[in-house]
Amino acid sequence: MTDAADNSLVQFKNVSVSLSNNPILSELNLNVERGETLVLLGESGCGKTTTLKLVNRLLQPSSGEVVVEGKATTQWDPIALRRHIGYVIQEGGLFPHFTIARNIGLVPSLSGWNQSRIDKRVRELLNLVGLDPDRFTDRYPRELSGGQRQRVGVARALAVDPPLMLLDEPFGALDPLTRASLQREFADLSHRLGKTAILVTHDVREALALATRIGLMHKGRLLLLETPDGFRASNNPQARAYQETLS
Amino acid sequence: MTFWQFLQNNWVELVTLIKEHLVLVFISILIAVAIGVPTGILLTRHRALRGPVLGVANIMQTIPSLALFGFLIPLPFIGGIGTRTALVALVLYSLLPIIRNTVTGILGVEPSVREAAIAMGMTDGQVLRQVELPLAAGVIVTGIRVATVIAVGVTTIAAAVGAGGLGVYIFRGLRQYDNNLLLAGAVSAALLALAADFLLGLIERRFSYEGRRKTSPAAFKIAFAVAAVVVVIGAVGLWRYAKTPAAQNRVVVGSKDFTESALLAEILAQMLEERGVTVERRFELGGNLPHEAMVSGTLDLYPEYTGTSYTAILHHTPITDPRAVYEQVKRDYANNFKVEVSQPLGFENTFAILIRGNDARQLNLKTISEAAPHARTWRAGFGQDFMSRADGYPGFSKAYNLKFAEVREMDLSLTYIALSSKQVDLIAGNSTEGRIAQLDLVQLVDDRHYFPPYEAVYLVREDTLARVPQLQEALARLANAISTDEMRQLNYEIDGNKRDPKEVVRTWLSQKQF
Numbered sequence: 001m002t003d004a005a006d007n008s009l010v011q012f013k014n015v016s017v018s019l020s021n022n023p024i025l026s027e028l029n030l031n032v033e034r035g036e037t038l039v040l041l042g043e044s045g046c047g048k049t050t051t052l053k054l055v056n057r058l059l060q061p062s063s064g065e066v067v068v069e070g071k072a073t074t075q076w077d078p079i080a081l082r083r084h085i086g087y088v089i090q091e092g093g094l095f096p097h098f099t100i101a102r103n104i105g106l107v108p109s110l111s112g113w114n115q116s117r118i119d120k121r122v123r124e125l126l127n128l129v130g131l132d133p134d135r136f137t138d139r140y141p142r143e144l145s146g147g148q149r150q151r152v153g154v155a156r157a158l159a160v161d162p163p164l165m166l167l168d169e170p171f172g173a174l175d176p177l178t179r180a181s182l183q184r185e186f187a188d189l190s191h192r193l194g195k196t197a198i199l200v201t202h203d204v205r206e207a208l209a210l211a212t213r214i215g216l217m218h219k220g221r222l223l224l225l226e227t228p229d230g231f232r233a234s235n236n237p238q239a240r241a242y243q244e245t246l247s
Numbered sequence: 248m249t250f251w252q253f254l255q256n257n258w259v260e261l262v263t264l265i266k267e268h269l270v271l272v273f274i275s276i277l278i279a280v281a282i283g284v285p286t287g288i289l290l291t292r293h294r295a296l297r298g299p300v301l302g303v304a305n306i307m308q309t310i311p312s313l314a315l316f317g318f319l320i321p322l323p324f325i326g327g328i329g330t331r332t333a334l335v336a337l338v339l340y341s342l343l344p345i346i347r348n349t350v351t352g353i354l355g356v357e358p359s360v361r362e363a364a365i366a367m368g369m370t371d372g373q374v375l376r377q378v379e380l381p382l383a384a385g386v387i388v389t390g391i392r393v394a395t396v397i398a399v400g401v402t403t404i405a406a407a408v409g410a411g412g413l414g415v416y417i418f419r420g421l422r423q424y425d426n427n428l429l430l431a432g433a434v435s436a437a438l439l440a441l442a443a444d445f446l447l448g449l450i451e452r453r454f455s456y457e458g459r460r461k462t463s464p465a466a467f468k469i470a471f472a473v474a475a476v477v478v479v480i481g482a483v484g485l486w487r488y489a490k491t492p493a494a495q496n497r498v499v500v501g502s503k504d505f506t507e508s509a510l511l512a513e514i515l516a517q518m519l520e521e522r523g524v525t526v527e528r529r530f531e532l533g534g535n536l537p538h539e540a541m542v543s544g545t546l547d548l549y550p551e552y553t554g555t556s557y558t559a560i561l562h563h564t565p566i567t568d569p570r571a572v573y574e575q576v577k578r579d580y581a582n583n584f585k586v587e588v589s590q591p592l593g594f595e596n597t598f599a600i601l602i603r604g605n606d607a608r609q610l611n612l613k614t615i616s617e618a619a620p621h622a623r624t625w626r627a628g629f630g631q632d633f634m635s636r637a638d639g640y641p642g643f644s645k646a647y648n649l650k651f652a653e654v655r656e657m658d659l660s661l662t663y664i665a666l667s668s669k670q671v672d673l674i675a676g677n678s679t680e681g682r683i684a685q686l687d688l689v690q691l692v693d694d695r696h697y698f699p700p701y702e703a704v705y706l707v708r709e710d711t712l713a714r715v716p717q718l719q720e721a722l723a724r725l726a727n728a729i730s731t732d733e734m735r736q737l738n739y740e741i742d743g744n745k746r747d748p749k750e751v752v753r754t755w756l757s758q759k760q761f
Contacts, residue, residue, distance in 0.1 A: 056366055083368030093363030097381050107367050156367075 009034050009164055009196045010055055014064035017050055024050050026220045027064070034163075037190055037197045039207040041242070042217035048200045051217070052166050055198065056085045068164075083107055086157030086165040086195075090172050091149055094141040094156070100126075101137035104156045111160060125155040130185065147178040154186065158193070165190070167199040171206065183209055204242040208232075216242075253427035261431055267411035268439065271330070272398045273477060275337035279394060283342050284387065287349025288375065297350065304343040312336065312404045317534070319408075329529060329545065333402070333410035340401050341394035348390025352383025385455025392447035399440040403432070407504070408536060409529035413439075418504060418531055421660060425745060446470045496523075498715055501537045501549035502530040505660070506741050506748075507596060507679055507734065511550035513752045515705060515721060518761055522717040535559075538706075542584050547711040548718075552596055553588075554701035556580070558637045565638040569595075569700035580706065587712055589705040590726030594734045597693075597701040598633065598643075599678040603666060604687035614694040618673070619647050627651040628671035630659030638699050643675075646697040663688065679731060681739030703729070724761055 010032040017025040025047040032038050040048040053059040054066045057073045065072045073081060087093075094103050102109075104125055105118040113121075123133040129151040141149055150170060157165055170186075171179045187210050190197050201207055207214050207228075214231045216224040216239055224236050231239055254261065290297045310318075319332045356379050364378045380387075406414030416432030419425070449470035498519055502512035509530045516526045529546060538560055540546040556576045557563050561583075566572060573591065580586040600615050612618045633639040634656050643649070655671060662674040667686040676683065678690065705722060712718055729737075740751045 058362065058366060079368050079370055081368075082366055087363070087366040089359060089363060089366075091359075093359050093366075095360060095364070095378060110368060110373065 007033050008067075009069060010198070011067040012051070012054070012064070013067065015054065015061045015066055016063045017047075017054070017059060018062050023220055025054075028222055030215065030222060030225065032196060032198060033212075034196050035194055036212040037187075037199060037210055038213050038215060039211035040198065040200045040215045040217055041202070041204060041207045043202055046217040047220040048217050049168055052168055052198060052200050055164070055166055056082045056087060083111060083160065084162055084164070086159075086162045088150075088153045088157045088165065088167040088170045090169045091146065091153075094149055094152060096141055098140075099137065100131075100139050100141070100144070100152055103141065103152060104159055106156065107159045121159060122155075125158055128158070128189070129155045131155075146174050147182060150174060150182060154189075158195075163196060165195050165197040167197060169201055170199070172201070172203075179206075186210065204245060250427050250430055253431065257431070261416070261435065264411065264413050264415055264432075265435055265439070268399070268402055268413045268436070269477060271333055271337060271402045271405055271410060271412055272395060272439075272443075275334050275398055275402075276341055276391065276395050278334070279338045279341035279345055280391060282338070283345030283390075283394075284349050286342075287346045287387075288353065290346070290350050291353045291379075301343075301347060301350070304346055307339045308343045312340070312401050313407060313533070315339065316404065316408045317536075329408065330410045332408050333405035333412075337398050337401060337405070341398050344390040344393040344397070345387070346390075348386050348393075349383070352386030352390075353379045355386065356382045385451055388447065388451040388454045392444060392451055395443045395447060396440050399436060399443055403436050406531065407533040409501070409532050409540075415531065418533075421658060425742075427745075442473075446473055450474065496715065497525040497527060498711060498718065499527045499529055499545065499547045501532055501540060501546040503537055503549070503551075504531040504533045505677075506681075506738055507677070508550050510737055510741065510748055510752065511592070511703065511705070513748055514756065515548070515550075515725070517749075517752055517756060518721040518724070519715075519717060521756075521761075522721065524715055524717050541586065541706060541708060544708070548705055548707040550703060551706045552701035552703055553591070554597070554638065554699040556588075556706070557699060562637070565642070565699040567696045567699060569702060572700050573702060573704075581709075585709045587707045587709050589707065589722045591702040591704055592725055593727040593729045594679065594703055594731040595701050596677050596679045596703060596734070597698050598639075598675045599680070599683070599690040600693070601663075601666060601674050601676045601683065601688045601690055602672065603669075604689050606672070607689040607691075612689075612691065614692040615647050615697075616694050618691055619649055622649045622651050622673070625651055625672035626653040626655065626670075627673045628655045628657050628662045628665045629675050630662060631656060632659060633675045638697075639675075643697055646695055679734040679738055681735055681737075681742045683735070685739065685743045703734075721761075728759065728761075 008031040010030075012028045012030040015025060015028040016023065028047075028051065030051075040051055042048045050059060054061060054073070055068060057076065057078045060074065065074065067073070068076065068081065068085075095106075098106070101119070101122045104122045105113075108118045108121055122137060126133040126136055131148060131151055136144075136148075136152075141152070144152065150173075153170065157167075171182055174182065183206060189195075199206075199210060208231070211228055213225060213227055215222055216226075216231070216236070218238050223238055224231070224234060226234060226239075232243065234240070286300065290300055307315075315336045316332060319335055353375075360378065360382070361374065364374045369377065402410075402412050403414035403417055405412050406418050413432045413436045416428045417436070420428030420430075420432060453470075500512050500516045500519070502508040512528070512530055516528055519526050529540070532540065532549075537546060537549040537551075541549060553569070553572050553576050554565070557572050558565050561576065561579050563575065573588070577588040580588050600618075602612065602618065606612070610618075610621065612621075629640055640654070644651075651673070655665075657665065659676070662671070663676060663680065663682050663686055665671045666674045666688060676688070682688075683690065705725075707718065707722070737751060737755060740746045741748050
């Protein structure tokens with residue numbers, strides 16, 4: 001266990017969150033290893049998105065602490081912490097008044113890169129997520145399909161090559177075919193780039209397809225933390241219920 | 248005179264008024280944006296302030312504009328008469344739409360977009376500048392557009408405090424019952440409002456990111472060019488305003504908002520100019536404005552009537568001896584206001600109880616007492632002034648035991664037309680009104696001597712009199728120089744023959760060899 005802690009990028013230590021006296025998250029203990037894709041699975045309101053937002057300090061724990069790269073989030077400068085972490089949300093969360101190039105180049109530009117380096121990086125990233133730079137750089141988000149927007153969202157999160165990616169239901173709003181192909185590409189990409197990722201979903205197929213480990217959450221508690229195989233074999237009633245929806 | 252001829256004769260003045268109007272609107276909107284947008288941003292950051300601040304801005308807008316001008320007059324620094332007061336009022340009116348739309352626009356930014364911005368590691372300032380303001384810009388410009396259109400309208404009222412603008416034509420047109428003036432003022436103001444609405448509409452589409460690609464570049468360029476011209480005019484106006492020298496040898500002449508007062512003011516103004524004094528004209532000020540402006544020092548002098556001073560300003564009970572009234576007024580003004588009362592000018596402008604000439608002849612009526620029995624079947628039309636003052640309607644109806652079938656309160660200048668066109672049967676006009684003969688109206692004799700004497704005089708600040716020796720000399724010449732008939736004739740030249748007041752005064756002065 002001590003070895004694992006040394007290799008952890010993110011650690012949750014006895015973390016609880018309550019909003020106006022309602023407990024949202026109770027005593028979460030969890031280590032996220034470097035290079036793994038941890039999927040938090042659960043229905044809406046189970047606390048999985050809250051868990052994600054604790055990592056880049058969009059939220060702060062009511063008690064306990066969240067440690068990122070050996071330092072509690074409360075010790076980090078929040079701006080530096082966030083620029084250090086890629087963040088992808090449903091529909092990409094793109095800025096509607098920015099071109100695709102400006103959306104992707106946002107964090108590099110905030111970090112003070114010069115324009116030619118940004119332009120080069122944007123083309124690189126568009127190629128990486130499978131969009132033709134010549135066709136897409138000057139377009140606006142509303143001119144793209146949902147799947148294309150999602151690819152741009154991933155490209156934006158990867159812009160400054162952060163070690164950690166947070167993804168909140170990234171494929172939730174897509175049609176099943178697009179979703180399946182994007183999931184495959186994402187698994188391939190994160191494996192190739194060696195990124196650590198925390199991904200939130202309510203879709204058990206997605207969890208099984210992408211995860212190195214699955215954390216099953218229910219009513220603000222982590223019920224189970226298992227590899228996909230371990231999850232399939234589990235006797236936990238909640239996990240069984242998810243299993244049954246598959247057949 | 249047709250409207251077209253009127254425009255040809257007066258276009259220089261009209262353009263000046265439009266320019267004044269634009270400058271007022273432009274400067275006030277500029278200030279309102281400079282205050283309103285930051286305030287709106289602050290309110291999005293501090294929820295607790297939102298209710299109170301928007302509440303206050305809301306109340307500002309519900310105050311009728313004329314009343315707001317009235318409140319501002321006696322205030323130091325921001326009050327007084329002229330451009331400054333008008334600007335303060337206009338800014339107060341323009342704030343609400345700008346603040347409200349700034350708040351609505353920023354809070355209307357999609358929460359997921361704002362969250363993404365924060366999660367990308369933007370500071371609060373970056374979120375505001377790069378995300379919230381650009382996305383809210385369309386809504387904010389809509390607020391500025393609404394404020395501008397309102398300001399173009401409210402600015403017409405600014406003429407009442409001597410700030411100029413198209414309201415000068417509108418007020419003058421109402422007073423002189425001159426449709427050309429009314430049309431020129433109102434139509435120009437309406438066109439200005441429409442043009443402002445249209446131009447800002449184009450700019451607004453440009454600013455809302457959805458519309459950015461839809462606006463044709465040509466249309467935007469035109470809008471931008473026109474906006475630039477307005478900005479330049481505004482800037483030049485502001486510069487001139489700031490550069491106006493406060494000359495030693497300068498006199499600010501005021502007048503009330505009716506023809507005769509403006510005429511008397513113009514007479515003295517021209518005499519002073521003839522004697523090398525720089526004159527600033529602040530004519531056509533409503534209600535008690537000239538008095539308050541003179542006492543506060545923004546005005547040096549204005550024409551007044553002893554009876555008005557005696558009752559409306561000094562609040563004495565009306566008496567009928569002209570000499571006693573004059574002496575009392577002279578004493579009180581020196582003691583209370585450090586204001587000198589000039590020698591009487593030679594005529595009285597008292598309330599004239601008027602009926603149609605036909606009625607007077609048919610019923611053989613000469614005095615108010617003789618007419619009293621007929622009042623039961625008559626409708627009376629009185630100006631706001633007459634209805635409210637101590638020597639007006641309440642005392643008058645009691646003195647003659649009058650009971651009318653109906654009493655209508657209306658604008659004084661409209662009562663003459665209302666009488667001659669049989670909308671009403673009796674009015675209280677001014678004895679020197681030029682249209683009395685023109686409309687075949689007959690003045691009934693005040694046989695019970697109810698109305699106090701209203702001798703015309705000039706009221707002058709004592710320090711001005713000491714500072715400008717030419718003023719003494721001019722006032723001495725005007726003592727007992729104007730008879731009632733002469734005054735009626737002068738009024739008629741302007742109200743009846745629609746001649747230019749400056750021209751009328753110039754001719755008269757040269758006849759009199761003043």
